[in-house]
Amino acid sequence: MVDTNSCQKISCSSALNRLKRKIPYGWDLNIYRGCSHNCSYCYARYSHDYLGEDDFTKVFVKTNIVEQLDKELSSPSWKREVINIGGVTDSYQKIEEEMLIMPDILKLLIKYKTPAIISTKSHLILRDFDLIAQLAEITYVNVASTITTMDESVRLKIEPNASSAADRFIMLKEFRKTNASVGLHVMPIIPLLTDSKENIETLCAGAKRADVHYMLPGVLYLRGVTRKHFFDFINREYPDIYDKLRELYKGGGADKSYKEALYSKVVNPLRERYGIPSSYMKAMKEKLK
Numbered sequence: 001m002v003d004t005n006s007c008q009k010i011s012c013s014s015a016l017n018r019l020k021r022k023i024p025y026g027w028d029l030n031i032y033r034g035c036s037h038n039c040s041y042c043y044a045r046y047s048h049d050y051l052g053e054d055d056f057t058k059v060f061v062k063t064n065i066v067e068q069l070d071k072e073l074s075s076p077s078w079k080r081e082v083i084n085i086g087g088v089t090d091s092y093q094k095i096e097e098e099m100l101i102m103p104d105i106l107k108l109l110i111k112y113k114t115p116a117i118i119s120t121k122s123h124l125i126l127r128d129f130d131l132i133a134q135l136a137e138i139t140y141v142n143v144a145s146t147i148t149t150m151d152e153s154v155r156l157k158i159e160p161n162a163s164s165a166a167d168r169f170i171m172l173k174e175f176r177k178t179n180a181s182v183g184l185h186v187m188p189i190i191p192l193l194t195d196s197k198e199n200i201e202t203l204c205a206g207a208k209r210a211d212v213h214y215m216l217p218g219v220l221y222l223r224g225v226t227r228k229h230f231f232d233f234i235n236r237e238y239p240d241i242y243d244k245l246r247e248l249y250k251g252g253g254a255d256k257s258y259k260e261a262l263y264s265k266v267v268n269p270l271r272e273r274y275g276i277p278s279s280y281m282k283a284m285k286e287k288l289k
């Protein structure tokens with residue numbers, strides 16, 4: 001039983017947040033602020049500053065988001081553009097087990113035939129399998145999960161409260177039975193920790209078994225409050241690689257020559273060997289034309 005009282009309630013003046021870009025999606029929807037998954041590399045930590053809250057795992061819920069979304073999607077001006085659900089923080093928080101907001105959001109997307117991208121590190125999404133499958137029958141739906149390592153001892157440190165990598169692959173495999181486009185995000189690849197050929201190959205093999213439509217890799221990027229949080233974590237848990245990582249990360253991105261070598265020698269050859277496409281746009285274009 002999840003204690004919903006531990007979750008702070010807030011309200012929103014709009015459910016959808018318009019993004020500057022339009023492609024691949026022009027709108028974000030976030031039910032929660034903060035995230036109980038507590039990934040060491042989470043780039044969204046900055047978003048808690050606005051709430052005056054240091055603890056990113058303290059989750060805030062927008063209690064009026066369903067009513068608000070209904071108003072916005074029923075407006076004659078709504079053009080049924082793609083909504084990225086959980087673009088800032090994961091929609092399938094632990095607290096979502098009790099809050100049950102995602103099913104109501106999905107019912108509205110079905111009602112207004114609105115395409116969506118749903119990314120999560122929680123297999124709780126399987127609870128909403130039928131609704132997502134129904135939506136995927138009428139419009140474009142993308143279900144994606146980030147999986148960074150198959151080594152559970154590392155995963156438990158870097159993504160302590162997310163589902164196991166094995167459960168996330170099971171979830172992707174299940175959604176492959178629907179009409180949704182299904183993707184694996186291998187991001188971030190953390191230099192010196194999850195960038196080995198063995199790890200990337202295990203992830204490619206898992207992606208192949210799950211028969212995902214695409215795989216998107218991305219090397220760790222560090223900015224703002226995330227940088228300090230991440231390096232404090234590395235210093236605590238993996239002190240042996242601390243200095244080398246600092247050397248690689250003089251700026252926000254890893255050293256250019258490191259990235260070029262990783263992609264040309266490891267990621268791209270493996271992705272090609274396993275025959276996994278890197279583009280998620282093909283399915284989107286086909287469904288939305």
Ligand code: SF4
Pocket residue numbers: 035036037038039041042043044088089090121162
């Ligand atoms: S699941 Fe996403 S939002 Fe949540 S802590 Fe991890 S990276 Fe951040």
